[in-house]
Amino acid sequence: MSELCPRFEKAMQIISKRWVGLILFEMLTGAKRFSEMESNLPISGRLLSDRLKMLEKEGIVERKIYSEFPVRIEYSLSKKGQSLRPVIEDIQKWADDWINPEEVNEHITNSQ
Template identity: 70%
Template sequence: MEELCPRFEKAMGLLSTRWVGLILFDLLKGTKRFSQMEADLPISGRLLSDRLKLLEKEGIVARNIYSEFPVRIEYSLSDKGRALEPVIKEIQSWADVHVPAEQDDEQKV
């Protein structure tokens, strides 16, 4: 059996971390505040914060703090994160063709 490339394995581990894909998909639309992302995604604030920290540590997400009152914090994709756009869009294209919509699943039951 051929061994997986350690870089590929690490990348797949990161991208398959629960909610990471949806966070990246959301940030492809542009810079967002934490509260906007929390409203857009079906995820708790604590878990969203955890995933954003992970993505920031990996250099995929940039966190920008603005010295205003109240302090404004925005998240955006870094160059490294934007490089994932074709991958995410290709997964979306694959899903559009091969993954049934929830209503399709419910009608088959």
């Protein structure tokens, strides 16, 4: 058990970082360009870039550069990132079952 606790804590730090869950959820459908994610997610380009770099460093996201003109860059989940699919889907199911939509609207209103 002493081995599990620090690893569990590290995993929770990664996936609970603000916006990471939404980014991972967005990427479950396949490779995405930065501009596509930026338009689909309610976060700034700077923050999205920061989170993608962090996820790439953790080995969860892969960045592929295509030598086209103009250069095309796509982000996708690595094997490590894909292994989060059941976790993300289970959190979505839990949220659908247990999170009241009014609580979400109240939280959004209070955090602005």
